[in-house]
Amino acid sequence: MKKLLMAVLMTVVMVPVAQAVTMAEDLATTIRLRGYDCGRQVSNISEQQDAQGNKIVRATCPNGTRYQITVTPEGRMRVQPLN
């Protein structure tokens, strides 16, 4: 009975987590919003910050194209393909 309760509890807890937007989905949506072809999720995500304070995120779409998403400190966003 204990096991059943644990299993049900874990399932209930895991369901909302599965429905939340992941960063991979979020970035893919952002790339699509800027008019580029991308699937539902990206992979190989890397994040860094340059000397000007821009946040630079690089990710690869399912079709193999790698994109760079630059967010300036003012909140402006730019998406550009890298290959």
Added chain:
Amino acid sequence: MRYTEERIPSQYVAMVFVCTLALLMCLPAVCDAEPCDEAKAVQQSAAVQLKPEVSESESAKVEKTEPRPVEQAKSEKIEVKSEQVAAIDMEVLTARLKKTKAIGLFTKLAIRNDVSDLMGEVKHYRKKAMLADKIKEIRESFEGLLMKIVALLDDDPELSRDLYVGRESIWKSLLEVKV
């Protein structure tokens, strides 16, 4: 005897677990089906909202023959009320859009960029007194952006519906942007 007593509950437990899992797996499908019904409701409510504009001309014809001050007062009250509701909705809608978990942070930032670009366009054309000429183009961009946002909010059907229903008041508030 004791062995069978122990075996039956474990089978029962497994069955209950499988049933619970099946129910939980069906839940997203039910949730996905809801927007379709809501879209119909939105279309209906939009049709209801549009109706008064059409009926106004008809009612004007009737008023020429039979003036109805009580009905006029009622319609004025309704208009004032709807304007107030729309004004409140704008702030609430913005807050809800910021809080929603249906879209991620980067998507929200991209949307904010698009909205501020559109507002910048309105400001630019107003400054040059060209807003009247470009209003059709700006309206098309606005509709496109709104449709994008509505489509992105698939997991938040209530907010999606409210944005779609309130698009006229959103458009009006966009045009009220100060130079």
